Amino acid sequence: MNREILRLAIPNIISNVSVPMLSAVDLMLMGHLSKEQHLGAVAVGGVAFNVIYWGFGFLRMSTTGMTAQAYGADDSERCLSILKVALLFAFI
Incomplete structure (x- = not known):
């Protein structure tokens, strides 16, 4: 289990x-x-770039967690809904 978590976490760490x-x-x-x-x-x-990037870090982190839960529950409709809300926040 720990190796699986590490494998999934490495892209975020990088x-x-x-x-x-x-x-x-x-x-x-x-x-x-x-x-x-x-x-x-x-x-x-x-x-300026870092302020903008990290200012929107909440969106990246929260979207990742919610999407992972929906994907794990095999709920593709909820995954799409989360994507729509995240894109709406990003463009506003």
């Missing part, structure tokens, strides 16, 4: 770790340019 790494890589690349404004612009953009 996703959660990769988001901050994207900004770090961008900053490292911009650090090689001659103007500090480039570095500052990428830093501000990275902060």
Whole structure:
């Protein structure tokens, strides 16, 4: 059972770790340019992206759990309903 949980959790773990790494890589690349404004612009953009991404983290986490329960109960109609509500929240 523990191996199955780990197998299912690894994609989420990778996703959660990769988001901050994207900004770090961008900053490292911009650090090689001659103007500090480039570095500052990428830093501000990275902060803005992270605020938006993690601000909507509640939607990603809650949708994943509810969809997993509906899928485990073999309730495809509820899975579709959860998807519709999540998309509605995402676009509002």
